[in-house]
Amino acid sequence: MFENLSDKLDVIFRKLKGKGRLDEENIQSALREIRIALLEADVNFRVVRDFIEEVKQRAVGQEVIESITPGQQVVKIVHERLIELMGTTTSQLRFGGRIPAPIMLVGLQGCGKTTTAVKLARHVAAGNKRVYLVSADVYRPAAMEQLKVMGEKIGAGIFDAAGLTDPVEICRLAVEEARRGGYEVIIVDTAGRLAIDAPMMEELKKIKSLIIPAEILFVADAMTGQDAVNVAGRFDELLGIDGVIMTKMDGDARGGAALSLRAVIGKPIKFAGAGEKIDALEVFHPERMASRILGMGDVLTLVEKAKEAVDLKQQKELEKKLRKNEFTLEDLRTQMNQISKMGPLEDVIGMLPGMKKIKALKEMKPDERELVRLGAIIDSMTPVERRNYLIIDGSRRKRIARGSGTTVQEVNTLLKNYVEMRKLMKRFTKGGIKSLRRGNFPF
């Protein structure tokens, strides 16, 4: 999509070359494209309107530089402005002075509060604080059970609300219990509710005035459409929220709601949830979100993840091999080890601009279990086979399958995918990995 928007703008601006400066008239069609891109990303209508007006102000008067593409120049202005709007720094949790510090999660049904509560507990516990969890959801069947099962996995304290039916009372007792147990933070998971449901909103107000939270965080689904601002605005009006957590960011939603919330209610987005695993909670990065809304792929996140997981020396080696197209099955084995540290391959590759569209990817997203099987297949090959896959004929395939406890079909699939991967890797090296290294956007 970045390629798309940027390309579209380039086509529009090509006509302008030699015209000197951008003026209101000749930038009109470019602004139209940007507007559609933002609306397509679910940025709220009114936020888009104001935004386009501001970008126009900034772009008008700029020189149309012949050497670099003017389309990209405008995208850059847009990108910068988006980052500004989203707040330039990342925010931390505030715990306030009281112990235990209550943190309360609120939001619509199905937005991901319970999973987020546990992720947040894990995050807080990682900062060496003792965390207690309580579910005030007496409505959704098995909601409490869900929090309990997940919370136990991370070893947090969990309030047992057996026999209790009043959410306010549950919260009161839980805070007492947490204090007695010497917990420093208590995270309150509340039932999902509509902002227009007056009695349910009243319930939240009661809980709030009782426990006086250090933070009330609004949990928002990244896939939310235009209504996001109305809902969050209502929650803020009635409760006063301190920040936002965006969830389900591991999908392909462009997440315009994030920008809208920030612009309309002016509260920081503190975290981003990106997966069903308990550790899939990231600090929110405005510049990445800006790229994402424009559909540019989350290049920075990828770079950071790669930095964490990949041994740099090995990576250099690999790049060299890739350039020469010498990527062997042995290298694949090493890569697989690193990939399992990095997270699902599809997620990683999905973060690269344009990569989502590549068909071959469909065939090659191993999940963790699969990685183990694939590893076994490669391990059952001889070193010579690993270095030269071309010699692996039918009888060798049979032997490898037997050795790894898999089927010939699975061996075939692996080899097929490996060949695809080599092709793909070759494409990466055409400037791909290098530009990533510099940590730059492909402007």
Added chain:
Amino acid sequence: MEEKNEKKGFFERLKSGLSKTRKLLMTDVDDIILGSKQIDQALFDELEERLIVADVGPSFTAELIESLREKVKRKELSSPEILRTALRETMRDILLKNEAPLVIPHDKIYTIMAVGVNGSGKTTTTGKMAHNFKEEGHQVTLVAADTFRAAAVEQLDLWAKRAGVKIVRQAENADPAAVVYDAMRIAREGKPEVIIVDTAGRLHTKTNLMEELKKMKRIMEREMPGAPDEVLLVLDATTGQNAIAQARMFQDAIGVTGLILTKLDGTSKGGVVVRIAKELGIPLRYIGVGEKIDDLQPFRAEAFVDALFETNH
């Protein structure tokens, strides 16, 4: 949760849900159009805003507006009133083509899979369907194929109890395909009934999870030729344009045969389904209008469009 059976009609329910919306939105389409006496740019602008704010999507909105402009040029539309009717009819016609309530035969085993992204309302909808089908005189069995999310089996079990229907379940973390296999085996021995498989929420971009879904479907097919009779995509009405990607990718992966739009009792209008209907032609089955067991209604194009455009107060 309270289970009062106050049987309001679908229309009223939808209306009362959507009327809450209006207190939040400043104006409504009809207000604007009725308010302006002539067809001018301001009218088109406001109309565009209303459609986009209802999540109809920018490109599709532009298309709709453009065709209205054409008609005005050709003098086919002469007043804001007629223009409003035309827009409404265009959208209604798109939806009408796809309005297709489920008709479940009584003389065979009828199998349904509920699929969708995390938190869209699959389990709740499964419970509501079980209740509805039972009221219609069907035997119903629920299948707890979400073995991944904590307490998901427990949640479905509670719904089965509420609806008074059977459930096939295994331990958490069991292979969902094995649960489905079990259910199909048991069903084959028994009388005609409706089998509803509640699957784990999954983002359409996670290919390994989509593979898991395909596997479940294959097993149903293998154990009972023709199964599943219905693959229902459960979509949250608060979703924006990403709903298109969801519909498309679930469609490509396992072939969606019907759509359910949940949470229409909220303030979102779910306008993206008009785009889904037009681009993908997926039959529209039900809407969810609350968390109670009888809060599931057949999808009605006319009422949906009315609700989308309805005048305030």
